[in-house]
Amino acid sequence: MKLLSSFKKELILASRSFYFYIEVIFSLVILAILLFAVPEEISTTSTQYVYLNLPKEVKEIYTDTMLESVPGIEPEEVELEADGKTYDAQLIATDEEEFYIVDSEEAVRNLAYSEQVIGAVIELDDSNQLYCRYYLQGYESTRLKNLLSILFNENMGVLEERIENQEVVSLTTDYEPLNDRENTLPPLVAFSSCLMGMFIMASYIFLDKNEGVIKAYAVTASPIWQYLMSKIFVVLVTSVVSGLIIVMPIMRFRINYGLFLLLLLSTGFFASSLGLLIASFYNNLAKAFGAIYFLIILLMVPAIAYFIPGWDPFWIKIIPTYPLMQGFKEIILPKGDIAYPLIASAGFLAGGIIVFAITNIRFKKTLSV
Amino acid sequence: MAMIKVEGLYHSYLRNGRYAIKDVNFEIAKGEIFGFLGPSGAGKSTTQGILTGLLQLQKGNVTVAGYNIKNISRKMFNKIGMSFEQSNVYSKMTAKENLYFYSRLFDVKTRDPIELINLVGLSGKENIKTGEFSKGMKHRLTFARSMINNPSMWFLDEPTTGLDPAIAADIKDIIKERNRKGVTVFLTTHNMFIADELCDRVGFIVDGEIKLIDSPKNLKLQYGKKLVDVECIQNGKLKKETFSTIKQEDKDALRKIIAEKEIRTMHTKEATLEEIFIKVTGRGLV
Numbered sequence: 001m002k003l004l005s006s007f008k009k010e011l012i013l014a015s016r017s018f019y020f021y022i023e024v025i026f027s028l029v030i031l032a033i034l035l036f037a038v039p040e041e042i043s044t045t046s047t048q049y050v051y052l053n054l055p056k057e058v059k060e061i062y063t064d065t066m067l068e069s070v071p072g073i074e075p076e077e078v079e080l081e082a083d084g085k086t087y088d089a090q091l092i093a094t095d096e097e098e099f100y101i102v103d104s105e106e107a108v109r110n111l112a113y114s115e116q117v118i119g120a121v122i123e124l125d126d127s128n129q130l131y132c133r134y135y136l137q138g139y140e141s142t143r144l145k146n147l148l149s150i151l152f153n154e155n156m157g158v159l160e161e162r163i164e165n166q167e168v169v170s171l172t173t174d175y176e177p178l179n180d181r182e183n184t185l186p187p188l189v190a191f192s193s194c195l196m197g198m199f200i201m202a203s204y205i206f207l208d209k210n211e212g213v214i215k216a217y218a219v220t221a222s223p224i225w226q227y228l229m230s231k232i233f234v235v236l237v238t239s240v241v242s243g244l245i246i247v248m249p250i251m252r253f254r255i256n257y258g259l260f261l262l263l264l265l266s267t268g269f270f271a272s273s274l275g276l277l278i279a280s281f282y283n284n285l286a287k288a289f290g291a292i293y294f295l296i297i298l299l300m301v302p303a304i305a306y307f308i309p310g311w312d313p314f315w316i317k318i319i320p321t322y323p324l325m326q327g328f329k330e331i332i333l334p335k336g337d338i339a340y341p342l343i344a345s346a347g348f349l350a351g352g353i354i355v356f357a358i359t360n361i362r363f364k365k366t367l368s369v
Numbered sequence: 370m371a372m373i374k375v376e377g378l379y380h381s382y383l384r385n386g387r388y389a390i391k392d393v394n395f396e397i398a399k400g401e402i403f404g405f406l407g408p409s410g411a412g413k414s415t416t417q418g419i420l421t422g423l424l425q426l427q428k429g430n431v432t433v434a435g436y437n438i439k440n441i442s443r444k445m446f447n448k449i450g451m452s453f454e455q456s457n458v459y460s461k462m463t464a465k466e467n468l469y470f471y472s473r474l475f476d477v478k479t480r481d482p483i484e485l486i487n488l489v490g491l492s493g494k495e496n497i498k499t500g501e502f503s504k505g506m507k508h509r510l511t512f513a514r515s516m517i518n519n520p521s522m523w524f525l526d527e528p529t530t531g532l533d534p535a536i537a538a539d540i541k542d543i544i545k546e547r548n549r550k551g552v553t554v555f556l557t558t559h560n561m562f563i564a565d566e567l568c569d570r571v572g573f574i575v576d577g578e579i580k581l582i583d584s585p586k587n588l589k590l591q592y593g594k595k596l597v598d599v600e601c602i603q604n605g606k607l608k609k610e611t612f613s614t615i616k617q618e619d620k621d622a623l624r625k626i627i628a629e630k631e632i633r634t635m636h637t638k639e640a641t642l643e644e645i646f647i648k649v650t651g652r653g654l655v
Contacts, residue, residue, distance in 0.1 A: 222443070
């Protein structure tokens with residue numbers, strides 16, 4: 001009864017404070033970005049500008065060979081603009097590449113500069129061998145420069161043979177990848193619903209500390225843990241609302257929402273307990289800002305590992321946001337591992353209970369007159 | 370029966386042996402109004418904080434309303450009420466919502482929030498958010514909230530601070546009325562006039578130590594000058610004289626003047642509590 005009253009009170013306060021609306025608006029902004037700015041499949045088409053500084057016959061052979069490698073593609077006459085000048089060009093476009101053959105080295109240089117892509121001039125050397133000069137932007141890595149010199153100026157036949165003879169064995173055959181938009185959901189849900197929850201929880205406590213109402217609560221017959229838990233309930237409600245705002249329009253009814261809510265609530269409980277613990281050490285948000293900022297940065301590090309699967313050191317895996325993001329990913333994957341989010345939820349629940357117990361003791365000990 | 374019993378109470382905020390209060394001992398009987406007087410930083414709030422469970426008991430024995438503070442029970446708070454010096458109400462909630470919420474946090478029958486709001490002179494303000502209240506209005510609401518659970522042990526920290534005289538008089542009347550109904554009051558203040566008017570006994574605390582505990586009446590008798598100032602008309606002129614209330618010749622002279630002369634004013638030279646405090650502690654109250 002007391003807990004319910006505290007929860008109702010917190011709902012009233014949340015509805016009259018701007019933090020609740022900040023989180024909802026933040027979620028709507030994320031949704032808008034996902035729907036209107038992030039494509040389902042991010043384009044990987046590369047653009048190249050090439051000038052064939054070759055005798056006419058060689059030039060024709062080179063162009064014919066190139067067109068033979070992309071059957072069904074016809075070159076298109078286009079006009080390009082760079083640095084206020086117009087250049088004629090032939091466009092050979094495939095799904096992966098837009099290849100412009102221009103008619104001067106000046107055009108290559110200006111187009112590479114204005115479009116910030118690589119330009120190339122293909123020529124014959126003294127022994128009538130093809131070689132390539134590149135116009136780079138200046139910030140390319142040595143690795144890329146080396147690769148470019150190998151790609152054209154070394155024996156292409158050897159490279160091609162090796163690539164063709166490479167055997168690719170897939171470790172999982174029952175795997176359906178997410179599209180790019182869906183793939184960005186786990187870190188966004190983790191940060192908007194859970195980490196924001198931690199920050200908002202700390203903010204709620206500092207508001208109460210500022211008004212002195214914790215002391216008033218402490219001299220009632222209701223235990224402090226109920227005061228803290230009622231705040232967690234409100235943060236969980238906000239987390240669920242913001243999580244669903246982001247996920248539902250994109251995933252619709254293709255995921256297990258029971259599992260999603262379970263993970264969202266358990267991680268929300270853990271994150272808001274963490275927010276409470278931080279708030280127990282400080283009197284106001286300004287003083288706590290350093291600690292909160294450090295924690296948010298630390299908790300964001302696993303996002304790097306999420307987007308760079310090759311970088312996955314052990315220590316990253318013990319940062320709570322790692323299992324959090326992986327758990328969400330397993331939920332939205334068409335054939336995701338159900339056990340992972342279940343185990344992660346249990347872990348977050350257990351961790352949250354421990355942090356909450358410590359926080360409760362700290363709040364009782366740190367009340368002041 | 371003692372409503373509050375404090376024995377050998379010490380408290381150090383930094384737990385480094387520098388005590389905010391040291392060796393504090395006192396008892397408060399049921400139905401008594403006890404004034405805890407001292408300047409800022411004397412240890413009043415620290416003592417009250419320990420008695421109300423806001424500060425952890427470090428050293429000493431304390432019982433409040435029959436409950437040992439060492440192992441504090443939430444049930445104790447059904448019996449106690451606390452009015453804070455600094456108003457602490459939810460500014461985003463109305464006066465009624467504030468009191469209604471707190472009324473749900475006790476296991477005992479609570480008072481009607483509207484009745485309490487009216488009692489402290491906030492009639493018609495019940496549906497206004499307290500963020501729009503003046504400092505005095507918030508203070509009155511904080512005071513009203515302390516009565517929500519009908520406490521038998523009532524802690525009041527500067528209950529009339531910042532209130533205009535008329536409202537302060539109303540607050541004092543409420544305290545007296547509650548006390549008549551058997552409520553024990555622990556009044557923390559540096560206002561000697563309210564202490565003098567309300568308290569059965571007062572304790573002077575300075576630098577964390579209790580210097581003296583007694584009733585205001587006894588203190589005045591003990592520390593006041595035993596003199597009477599008289600203004601009378603003699604030969605058509607106003608004459609001022611001072612008489613001892615102990616010396617026989619002065620008592621006879623006073624009787625004669627009362628019988629024969631036209632008395633304009635007559636005052637006993639009682640010491641005020643503030644004067645006694647300064648005399649006892651060597652310190653002012655601010």
